[in-house]
Amino acid sequence: MKQIKTLKIFSFCFVATFFSCNNEEIDESKIDTNEFKTIQVTNHDGKPFSTGNSSETNKFNSGPGGGVMMQAFYWDVPAGGTWWNVVKGKVASWGNAGIESIWLPPVSKAQNGPFSMGYDPTDYFDFGDYNQNGTVETRFGSKTELTSLITTVHNENMKVYADIVINHNSGGQSELNPFTNSNTYTKFNVASGKFNRTYNDFYKNSFGNNDEGSFGGFPDLCHANPYVQDWLWKRSDGVGKYYKNTMKFDGWRFDYVKGFGPWVVNQWNANVGGFSVGEYWDGNAATLEWWCDNANSSAFDFACYYKMDEAFDGDDLSKLSSGDMLWKRRPYRAVTFVSNHDTDQIWKKNLAYAYILTHEGYPTIFYKDYEDWLDKSKLNNLIWIHNNKATGNTSILYADNDEYIARRNGYNGNPGLVVYLNNSSSWQERWVETNWSSTEIKDYTGNSSWQPTTQGGKWVKIQCPPNSYSVWSTL
Template sequence: MKKTNFFLSLLALALVSSCRTSDELTTEPSKQEEVHNKIVNVTHHDGRPFSTGSGSGSAQSKFTAGPGGGVLMQGFYWDVPEGGNWWNTVKDKLTAWSTAGIGAVWLPPASKAQNGAYSMGYDPTDYYDFGDFNQNGSTETRFGSRAELEALITKAHAENMQVYADIVINHNSGGQSEANPFTGTNTWTNFSGVASGKFQRNYNDFYKNSYGNNDEGAFGGFPDLCHANPHVQDWLWGRDDSVAKYYKNVMKFDGWRFDYVKGFGPWVVNTWNSNVGGFSVGELWDSNVNTLEWWANNANSSVFDFAAYYKMDEAFDNGNLNALNDDMMWKRNPYKAVTFVANHDTDIIYNKMPAYAYILTHEGYPTIFYRDYEEWLNKERLNNLIWIHNNKATGTTSILYTDNDEYIARRNGYNGNPGLVVYINTSSNWQERWIETNWSSQQIKDFTGNSSWYPTTQGDKWVKIQCPPNSYSVWSLNL
């Protein structure tokens, strides 16, 4: 779901529409590692050293996955600057992102939408116009030209990064008026004139039509695409030049972020994935973990962990770290959970650094929001957490202690990697706790540099650790 800016053709004036509408896991470690590596689709860490003083990164320029897997960057925000330069802006940041340990970038909808050079892409008209046809008032999209998009993707791949396309297949906009026998009126459902000549649509490709009156959900008054129509299925994923196969085989996208999946059945994403492959994540805006798990299983896809998102808001903004004991998608199935602190639609968490410390030390596939990284938060501290995630955040998770303002959890390690202990403290005082680690009679340190302690664990693996006020510490073997 997203804000959507579009021109309402009937009235020929601008309209802006906004739609906002277990303490211990027992996941098999071998599967954990397998899925992490499958997500980022790159080889294991090749041994080139990172800085271990604070774990903040190295001079390497290409992303290589560490034992903990990869991190996703949302490479845009709502209303990025107009003028067709966004693809170049992102391309110029890829080397730095790769160096920091970011393994993939999610781009905004890349094809021409009704609002042309002003659209964020969520009102799609021509799925095959990436800024190379003069239609809807411009040749380039808001983000740039097709050549600039292709250069971005090529650069990302040179940095060993993947690129995920934002796919909007629930609704369309920008069609011409036509008589519609199913409504008895004229509807804006004639897409026979799209400049690419591909995926031409008419009233029978949208609800209501000969296939029924509606599907799971419509959005914003847009024509609601009918996935039950074989013509739509063929053009979305079936034929050799379908949208999915064109994006993957010609444009070289590596995966998909499916927009507003509440609007159609999970079988649509499942069928897309089985026909085309690639990483996928669905935007199912729902805090109910049962609903998220149901959708992910039936779609054969990852899903954004909105359950964790709202629990983090309760924990970090409302003084109740006990909320982190509650159920979340990453606890149900970490291989299908994409965790996040903010995105282009919603940004309700105020106390963000402990939230990033949480998602970058826990299971799931963590996402970093462009503006948090590039504009609003401390990039060095985020890079440190990315390094910790990629190199230390391995194995299953055990929650060791919670109260209103303290939270301690242990990653249990995997395949020789020692794992970690994360301590989050939202109180105004330093805190100390005795906790049970993975390690017997070994020296540990705080890889954030927030604590200067170098304690040695007892023979029974217990040790006292500390955390500064309104901050976090992350402990592991001093190696």
């Protein structure tokens, strides 16, 4: 038997199957409203998540619900310098589907040369045009192909974000480091001639023994060094400003931000600008909130990610109601996701995507999910729903182990929506309180053919198919 775990909901006695009349009346005057425990999750004015505009143009306009990001790669995409052209060939269809932005892997030359995914950076200014580390092109292609891709993205009125790896470097030559009294691979005389580095630019050095964290034994870049700061975010020809003003990137995904203080991203954003999101891999929503506030940046909502895994794969949708998530604390800072190049542990992805694409935050679609593993037409439908109907702050209407119902309360004339998630093996029905009085509504997923009319007091019965979802809004 189903056990209700978080919300005590007034029940109606209906001896009926899901074929019951969806326009049946209830006497609202007899409802004990104290039995309905609607949870108001967020209380802001309802504006959508904003990633800002490019400094050169105002052509990026999201729909009423905000934007959707595409992670335009996966781990070990085909080598051989073809990936930029593969992505370029998909940009138009992604834009037509409602994708607002794409996130690219690290674009510069790395130690593993033609085989590197870019997370072991050597030369930040070699985009595939210098012969070093065993190759001219990067794994993904040439600088010409990269700039052509970026231009194509912008021509489709979309944004492009660069993956920035500034915690560590790799591929330097050995040199004597007096601070460790040993040889370290910290001498970087790079082919571009820009941002050469020595042992004093990495910990352990004259600025200290360490910072917040190191990664994989790679030389740990010292952000306390003014020389490093100059080349990363202060100089007009440094990494950040060159990527933004010359390469025309619109924003940044910062890799492994646990490895350095949030002030680093804060300073980058203050000096360079553009949208930013940090990979702070932590399931504690309060910790993510702390990092966002101090970095003045968005962060991937790992708290939401882990709660979705507990809810959908752990068969307890009440976790979506009770669970603490970044989007509940900072809806304008949370970048939500179902899987990415590093982690892919949620099995019931159809429910997870229905969740993030109807809830607050900046939802991200993973390339493999969209192009290979899931039903693209269903994802496109959810993207449309997000862009056109997922507006306003959030109220949770019902949650137990099998069912979850939430309401987006609308913004600026847009009506919002009611989303119904069903993790059980049978059709389910619920009476819910909407924001719409005497109004005909429908399920915009097409999973239900009902088109009920809400009652004068805004109540209506909706339904949801097994192991699936429905999303209701006005016609």
